[in-house]
Amino acid sequence: MLAPKTNEAIDAWLKAHLESLAGKLSPCDSCPLANTERDVNLPGTEAVVTVLKRLFGLLFPGCHGDGPVHHTSCYEQTRETIRELAQTLTDQVRRAFEYACRRETCVQCGDCLEKAIESVTALLDGLPEIRDVLHEDIQAAYEGDPAAQSTMEVVMSYPAIIAITVHRIAHALYRRGVPLIPRIMSEYAHSRTGIDIHPGAVIGPGFFIDHGTGVVIGETCRIGRRVKLYQGVTLGALSFAKEADGSLVKGIKRHPDVGDNVVIYAGATILGGDTVIGHDSVIGGNVWLIESVPPGSRVYNQTPRPMIRTKKGSNHATGK
Numbered sequence: 001m002l003a004p005k006t007n008e009a010i011d012a013w014l015k016a017h018l019e020s021l022a023g024k025l026s027p028c029d030s031c032p033l034a035n036t037e038r039d040v041n042l043p044g045t046e047a048v049v050t051v052l053k054r055l056f057g058l059l060f061p062g063c064h065g066d067g068p069v070h071h072t073s074c075y076e077q078t079r080e081t082i083r084e085l086a087q088t089l090t091d092q093v094r095r096a097f098e099y100a101c102r103r104e105t106c107v108q109c110g111d112c113l114e115k116a117i118e119s120v121t122a123l124l125d126g127l128p129e130i131r132d133v134l135h136e137d138i139q140a141a142y143e144g145d146p147a148a149q150s151t152m153e154v155v156m157s158y159p160a161i162i163a164i165t166v167h168r169i170a171h172a173l174y175r176r177g178v179p180l181i182p183r184i185m186s187e188y189a190h191s192r193t194g195i196d197i198h199p200g201a202v203i204g205p206g207f208f209i210d211h212g213t214g215v216v217i218g219e220t221c222r223i224g225r226r227v228k229l230y231q232g233v234t235l236g237a238l239s240f241a242k243e244a245d246g247s248l249v250k251g252i253k254r255h256p257d258v259g260d261n262v263v264i265y266a267g268a269t270i271l272g273g274d275t276v277i278g279h280d281s282v283i284g285g286n287v288w289l290i291e292s293v294p295p296g297s298r299v300y301n302q303t304p305r306p307m308i309r310t311k312k313g314s315n316h317a318t319g320k
Contacts, residue, residue: 042099043092048184051089054081055169059131063156082124090120093178100179119176123169130168136205137164144208144228159193160209170199203227204260211266218255220273227258230266230285238272238290259295 027034035042053064058081062068069077094116101112138161141154148154155161166189170182182199190196195212197203200219206226209215214232217223221235237254256270259279264270267286270277277283278295287299 040099042095042180045184045188047088048092048181049188051085051092052166052169052185052188054085055127056165057081058085058127059134059165060155063152086120086124089123090116092181093119093173096179096181115177119173119178122176123172126172130172133168133205134161134165137161137207140206140208140226140228141210145210159195160212163189163193163195163197163209163212164203164207167197167199167201167203171201171203174199201255209233220253221255222257224258224260224262224279226261228263230264232267233264234269234271236269236271238275 027036027039034040035044056064058078061074061078090113094113097112097115138151138154141158141160142148142151145154148158166185170185173185174182186197186199193212195209195215197215197217198219198221201217201221201223203217203221203223204225204227207223208227209229209231211231215229216234216236218236223235235256235258240254241249241252243249253273256272256275256277258264258270258277259281261280262277262283263281264277264283265285265287268283268289269287270283270289272290274292275290276292277289278293278297280295281293281297281299283289283293284298284300287301289299293299
């Protein structure tokens with residue numbers, strides 16, 4: 001408990017400052033970062049994450065919750081989950097479209113709900129295909145990691161599968177032009193796994209990120225089939241074009257393309273919208289690459305020569 005004198009001091013401060021401070025902090029028309037029902041009216045971040053977790057429950061029943069699903073009632077549970085998701089996500093996506101319209105001085109065309117329904121039903125109709133692609137991702141992780149003991153271990157414990165699953169869901173909404181919500185989803189995965197995949201990136205099946213922490217994949221990346229990345233890989237932009245007024249140019253190709261069957265080792269940085277990594281290439285650890293390489297390339301830094309100091313104080317370099 002606060003001491004009596006402290007209570008009196010706080011009461012005095014509240015009497016002098018409460019009304020003024022509340023007026024400055026309460027949501028109002030002039031506050032650009034307040035999500036109020038009357039103005040911005042967006043779903044909260046946690047509401048979007050809740051929907052995302054329900055989608056995980058459809059794709060991996062019983063794997064990421066508190067326990068296994070009841071086998072005798074799993075069909076009914078699936079039907080009810082789909083029904084709830086269709087309604088809840090449609091409301092969230094509608095709000096996102098309406099927010100984007102207001103920012104662009106929309107003339108109240110009235111099609112935000114229609115666009116939301118089209119986006120959500122396309123996602124839900126595509127879930128079986130998304131699950132099939134994820135099965136290829138999971139199999140790639142199992143086959144590509146000698147430490148993996150089973151595909152179920154991959155599903156239930158590998159951060160890369162969380163990040164890739166979120167990406168495949170978010171990308172489906174991104175392709176339909178849904179504002180904001182795909183990015184909320186991808187940043188949730190980023191915060192959980194340390195893997196930062198923009199929802200705009202196009203990623204083929206059989207994708208695996210080993211360890212994962214620190215991986216960055218930019219918005220306009222295109223990644224082929226059966227690609228494997230290690231931790232700390234960046235597929236980023238080389239530079240940012242600017243308009244005459246100094247603002248960044250948006251919507252242009254800024255990030256590299258990676259062909260089929262490519263392996264990129266830890267710490268490699270590949271930059272630029274014109275950079276293409278040809279299929280069946282291997283990019284070594286800590287490589288800095290801003291130019292294209294043909295199919296079948298092997299790109300490595302020159303092997304360093306560590307200096308070893310012995311107990312007697314003499315030095316010698318390893319290697320040739």
